[in-house]
Amino acid sequence: MCRWAAYRGEPLYLEELVSSPAHSLIEQSHCATRAKTATNGDGFGIAWYGDRPEPGRYRDVLPAWSDCNLRSLARQIRSSLFLAHVRAATTGATRRDNCHPFVHGHWSFMHNGQIANFDRIRRRLESMLSDDLFSARTGTTDSEMIFLLALQFGLDADPLGAMEKAVATVEALSMEKSGEALVRFTACFSDGKQLYAVRYATDHKPPTLYAAPMAGPAGAKSGYCLVSEPLNDEADTWVEIPDGSAVKVCTDGMQALLFQPKLLAEAA
Template sequence: MCRWAAYRGEPIYLEELVTSPAHSLIEQSHCATKAKTATNADGFGIAWYGDRPEPGRFRDVLPAWSDCNLKSLARQIRSPLFLAHVRAATHGSTRRDNCHPFVNGSWSFMHNGQIDHFDRLRRPMESMLDDEHFNARAGSTDSELLFLLALQFGLRDRPIAAMAEAVGFVEQISRHLTGTARVRFTAAFSDGRTLYAVRYATDAHAPTLFAAPMGGKGGYCLVSEPLNDETDTWVEIPAGSAVILDAKGLDATKFEPASEPETKVERMAEPAMAL
């Protein structure tokens, strides 16, 4: 399972989440405490917003703790909104295109979790994409494909609803093709203005998500696990929740996957069943 951290608020240096805290993201890359795997060494990435609509991005396949460029960038870059991720691969080889965050236009996305039976679901998931989104696929992970599905379903205009439709579609396709469905999904995504996060699972094991104020003037960070031992500071976001962090502050609401009519799901799955 991966680890990630995201921030929105007054501009701060990336190092305040990535390298400086006692349990920073780099520390979590080799010593995570709230994940099945303590080591997250299959690459890393950061996406940050500045003066342009599109985020800057830096990714590599090295373990985060061994990359001196990451430490240098985190010390020099200040941003009002950024996403950072260290990867423990479940689907997709260790290569740069499979490292989070994924970017499409002004949108960025990163994910911790997995989709069971992805090898059987990949093709019907891809078949839902139009040419624009299909051709934007660079890697081979379930995470990137789920991001592109959400974009296809309208993420730019209705972020939480589109993500709920994407997750619901995957669950229904999985039940139709395999008889079961298990999605574990804790993700952060942003258009450069608002930071969104979702914590959800079909079972009782949703990957963790915590929030804490940071940076002053309404700034918050969202993380897979707390960055320090100040337990009173960190609030665990319940499973089945969506978080919206904007200029007004942090708000949490219920997250529930949206379902398509069963006949429509069967029709969408037909090409995959013909293989």
């Protein structure tokens, strides 16, 4: 399973999540403590928002712990909204196009989880995409496929609703093809204004997701951090997001919501 971290709030340097904490994302790339695999060395990526509507992005297939450029960029880039990811490949080869975050227009997306028997339904899913979105697919992962499906289903108009529909579509096709559906989906995505995260699994065993406020100067709250696992040992600071839930971080703070694609799949 992969590990990721995201932030929205007052601008801060990416190193505050990526490299500086005791259990930073780079530390998690070779020593994750709340995942089935401790090593996440199949590439990494960061996406950040600045003065332009579309995010900047840097990805590579090197393990995060061995890329000196990542530490340098994280020390220099300051942003009010960014996503960072270290990969443990389950679907798709170790290549740059398969490294998260994925971006399209002003959207960015990263994922931790899996779709069982993805190869059996990939062609049907691809056929649902418009020509433009099909052409935008450069990798081979199930993660990128769900992102493009959500864009197809109206991510701009209803971000969480579109993501629910994308996951429900995957479930319905899996049931049709194999008589069972296993989707584990802990994901984070943003339009450059709001930050969203989801934790969900058909077997109720989703990858982990935690949230915590970030402190600014003089201890004042500066924003919110969403992570696969806590960045430090301050247990009282981190809240575990439950299965079947979504969170939205915006100017007004963090809001907890339900995420129920299974109901959509059953209705179909």
